[in-house]
Amino acid sequence: MELKYVQTTCPYCGTGCTFNLVVKDGKVCGVQPYHRSPVNEGKVCPKGTYAWEFVNREDRLTTPLIKKDGKFVEATWDEAYDLIAQKLKSYKPDEMAVLSSARTSNEDNYALMKFARGVLKTRHIDHCARLCHASTVAGLAASFGSGAMTNSILDIAESKCLFVLGSNTFEQHPLIGRKIVQAKMNGAKIIYADPRYTATAKQADLYMQFRSGSDVAILNGMMQYIIKNGWEDKEFVEKRTKDYDKLKEVVMKPEYDFENVSKISGIPVEQLQQASEWFAKAEASAILYSMGITQHTTGVDNVKSVANIQMLTGNLGKAGAGVNALRGQNNVQGACDMGALPVVFTGYQKVIDPAAHKKFADAWGFPDGICEPKNGYEVTVMMDVLTDKPGELKAMYIMGENPMLSDPDLTHVEHALKALEFLVVQDIFLTETAQLADVVLPATCYAEKDGTQTSTERRVQMWRTAQAPPGQAKLDWKIIAELSAKMGYPEQFSWKTSEDVFNEIAEVTPSYHGMNYARLNKPEALHWPCPTTEHPGTPILHIGKFSHPDGLGVFHAIEWKPPAEVPDEEYPFILTTGRCIWHWHTGSMTRRSKHLDEEVPTGWIEINPEDAKALDIVDGEIVKATSRRGTINVPAKVTKDIMKGVMFMPFHFAECAANVLTNNALDPIAKIPEFKACSVKVEKI
Ligand code: SF4
Incomplete structure (x- = not known):
């Protein structure tokens, strides 16, 4: 028997964990730790653990x-x-x-x-x-001159305050989730905002449950509160940015005081105040976001708003800070x-x-x-x-x-x-x-x-x-x-x-x-950037200057707009979609992995208990979900983790495909679709 270990990189999420593939008699048959990777330090999540199982499936394509x-x-x-x-x-x-x-x-x-x-x-x-981060590329390029994650994964553990917005990091980028835990152990405050109470919410010092599609209102409100309290980084704003007056004109409008933001988002005023104070006063605050921000008809606006608050608070070009857009696929x-x-x-x-x-x-x-x-x-x-x-x-x-x-x-x-x-x-x-x-x-x-x-x-x-x-x-x-x-x-x-x-x-x-x-x-x-063979690479972008020709970051004045489809009498619920820890995107690899498929063999729709009661639906019942684009039958999961009026579906499963329901309304600049908010009705069969 010939046995060897081949060091390689995980094919699933953008974290880029390294592991060894175990190869027996020329066939991959397991995953073993590789301890020298600075990112995952020998650890992998369930998808990484079983990333060998689909490789030698008998239904692999073998001939044209x-x-x-x-x-x-x-x-x-x-x-x-x-x-x-x-x-x-x-x-x-x-x-x-x-x-x-x-x-x-x-x-x-x-x-x-x-x-x-x-x-x-x-x-x-x-x-x-x-479908995932086109709004990041467009939004950050407009704000900073370069459309990529500004800081490194290791750097997240250095942060003093992490604001995780629209990213279920512990399920979608689990080994980045580990850095959140390390930051917390080092004393960082963790703020988490998401329509669902997820595995990531459990790690947060402050969890803010909000209505999908209210990101710009929340961020504008936070910026107004920060400016009113004089917590902005005046020196950073003056020396490293332009168009601050245009931003201020919009965010200081009465529409964005916390009373109004609370009505739009569903987040209590006290929580918004607490989040703003922690975020603005910390020595280094980072934002982590993912598709909760980007997959909207306002995706580019959302990303520009994230850039705005980081420039306002001087949280760019330094350790523990930054706009950390967590890319989905391994090589997106x-x-x-x-x-x-x-x-x-x-x-x-x-x-x-x-x-x-x-x-x-x-x-x-x-x-x-x-x-x-x-x-x-x-x-x-x-x-x-x-x-x-x-x-x-x-x-x-x-x-x-x-x-x-x-x-x-x-x-x-x-x-x-x-x-x-x-x-x-x-x-x-x-x-x-x-x-x-x-x-x-x-x-x-x-x-x-x-x-x-x-x-x-x-x-x-x-x-x-x-x-x-x-x-x-x-x-x-x-x-x-x-x-x-x-x-x-x-x-x-x-x-x-x-x-x-x-x-x-x-x-x-x-x-x-x-x-x-x-x-x-x-x-x-x-x-990257790594322009010469002597260059050590660039883990943190925008130190000293941004990538625009004049070196300045650009504030954008952004008004909040609702999603393209909002609930009405016929379709009274907001549907938002996402992923679970066990499966990857369309499931072509994870659903062919025995252990992952056994853990989660099919999809579901999450319904708040109050909504389920009103609809006379019980946990596990197969229900009919309909949007203006189609109908699917799907098992109901009745859970307090989702807020009233909102429903959630993972999109991995062809037999109850969430994307039959989703809306192909597009962000006008990035042309990214609004996966994160469409209107649906759910009925008993
Ligand atoms: Fe693979 Fe991502 Fe899991 Fe790491 S965190 S093992 S890269 S799926």
Whole structure:
């Protein structure tokens, strides 16, 4: 028996925990601690513990599949490539769209971005950051000039006050939750605001339960109270920011005194006062937020408000402070960094900037040029175009994403994907989306590849090959390179190894310029920006100056707006959606993990006991939940953890898919959908 341990990075959340995969006779069969990781120090959460179980499932995709007469038949790689090449060559560039993936490596994302813009020459590329943190990228870029988590995970433990807003950290980023506990043990005050009393609420010194969609009102109210009490950091505001007068004009309005904020949010005035005082008076206060802030039609406004309060209190560019946007997927930060977005190349170099466009055209050397220097469609807009403008988009290439379960208003998504003439899906399982494809390509998971991913704290970490891919499955970037060669561009994709791909990334990306595999092959890895090979990386952003050309942070005057849908007589409850500790997003991996599936085999809807009583519903009863977009049957969980008038559903489960109900109303800037608030009714069956 041959036994080995391969150190790698967890494929689930953006925390980026390191562990060892146990490999017996060439097959992954367990997870063991790796103690030298500074972030997780040998610990992992339940998802990490069982992150090996899906790897060798018998339903892994092992051969290319081509749909004939409505049924998949096995094909050779050459047959699949030839069909895809012939079909994609028949379309005009902007008739094609590409979805990249926050689950795959930086190398895979870079390869697909280059394929989209260089081979297909389309402007339309996006990925699931659109559904989680597109508002962070847009909001923080407007406020600070750079749209990423400002401080590091280790730094959270240094904070003197942590305000956790719209993030159930203990379930979604459990090993970051551990840093909250460490901060608390060091004397920090923990303030938690969320519509649900979650595992995170249990750790809080102050828990504020609020109505989903009232974030801007709460933050404006807190800023008014801080200014009235003279607790703002006057020196920071004067020396490091601009447009404070515009902010003050709005937040000092009577609408944002705590009496009114309390009516909007449901939070008692005394709690708001206490939170403001703790937050403003602490030596270093950090905000941790996640999708409770971002997944709204006001997502960018919410993020700008978070930035506003941190600039007002001088909590940026120093240890224990910052705007800590906790990214969801393991590599959603990296997929954004790699330019898998409709407006930027790698490192946020703008597609519409003639200099950046020329730089990539020259570096790549496609003899017939690259995509036009114009922004493309976001994934949410692609779905609307498919249903509303028939024939404008005709083909789509999806790598490792599952919009048939992850996107809002699934009936609409199904109509959209079925309107395509040609759909290619590259994945490790036959997901709900892959089932709609014309061609399915078998790809590799994290345990079968060398590569990098970039965690929520901008730390670039290694994946290492632990076992061979199953059957004929191939590395994602390799599939793209071979297809590109078939389409006439062998030289542009002549990489031999993942390291070759990374070296090209570092060459064209200033923030990754000083990185290479030798430097990343260390437990502490590197945080970007890392501009030179001598640079130590940057765990804390904005020390001394912000990333705008003038070095100043910008205040934005933001008015509170209600969600796009508010409860009415027909749909009297607010539905908010999220995740649980046992499962990950659309469940394609965790629901195929025996232990995780046994813990939580299906979904549920949380209902407050008073609402349940009024509806004559008991705990465990299967109920009918309906929104303006659809109806599902789902088990009821009657619990005081959810406030009256609000309901909660996890979105992992296809058999009771929360996203049948959710609203695809979009933030006007980030085009992120309002997953966190739609109106529903619930009835007995
Ligand atoms: Fe994996 Fe996140 Fe759990 Fe760490 S906290 S083991 S990265 S799922």
